[in-house]
Amino acid sequence: MGKLVAQAELDIERVIDRYGSMLFRICLVILCNEKDAEDVVQDTFIIYLTTSPTFHDQEHEKAWLITVATNRCKNLRRFNFIRKHMDISELQLYCNDVENLSVLDDLMKLPYKHKTVLLLYYVEGYKVDEIAKILNVTASAVKKRLQRGREIVRHTYRKEKIIDGI
């Protein structure tokens, strides 16, 4: 029994090492709050441990973790929408890419449904139908959200450029 527990500990540590940062990024962008993001990542791995799901491959495992994490984020936002959002100075603590910090800030200010699809599409490289499966929505809804998300980001970006006088 001791060996089994030790093996399971190694397994969960492997999963955290592999997917922990990826989940934290997604959760941080969606929730805009470090503590909430950590809570959701923690909850996601606990669900992983307690349900012990079986996967066809690593891609399946990754998609499952993203689905659980984004659902948890959605629930947390629903019940905790007045939580203070992280401002750009706090964001610097986590984001090493200082040049694109403002892009990240723009992304975080997007509505939940738009930034989630943008994250999965541009950052995680999922295709439209794969995002549809992960978020349990239709492919056309994903396309619309992508389109609208891009428009908002472009619009905000342009506005910032004008303000900055570039």
Place this chain on the structure above:
Amino acid sequence: MEFNKIKNAVNSIEMSETMKNRIKENCNVIEKEKPMQFNIKRWTAVTCAFAILLSLIIGIPFINKNGELQVAFAITAYALSDDDHQLNANLSTEKATFELSTEDRMDGGLVSVSGGGANLIFTNVMLNITGEDIDSITYTLSTGKFVEDVTLTAQERANKDWLISEKINFITSEPGSDISQGIKEIGNSYTVNYDEQDKYQYTLAIPHDGNNVIVEDVIIKVNVKYTDGNNEQQDIVVTQESNLISLKLK
């Protein structure tokens, strides 16, 4: 607007090692508590499935058509017919029925050596066991005796004391022949080695009520001793149906 910038910006976010270790620690605590929580369900299901499978694999060959535990050996009842054909019946799968041989013996002029003796129904039924790793077989008859048909010379036939000492209680007189047939009493029980069954051609002799009807159902207990020292027992019920005798497993 280059959306690749989003990718670079997001990918530059790193979870701190402190946070990662905190998450790992919490997960390990949950992991240690987990076996008592849901292993009960999982292992119960697995154990039940395994037990059912095992009982099916092991149990089915040992359960007979009546749903009772079946022994690992087969009993064959056999007898020679008038035309010297052997009649076989596997008692594990069917009921065996044979004609009585009392009249045949009486027609042959059967006489009691001592002048008395119980009224007996004679049969030509013999038993044979087949199975693996069997050392010996012991047959025990609840009522009656096992008997053996023996061939006697004229000299032996004339020696009454010898006949009695050999428990040859009945002889048939065959006029004009030096050879006679005798019926030797073996007793109500005998043991035979598995490999020597052919040497023991013992048949059943069962007491009757005076009208050639056996008084009650007779039980033959067949006890098989295996080479590993284990024993198994199977009972055979012997009943009479008119001029026939039937054997079936109890």
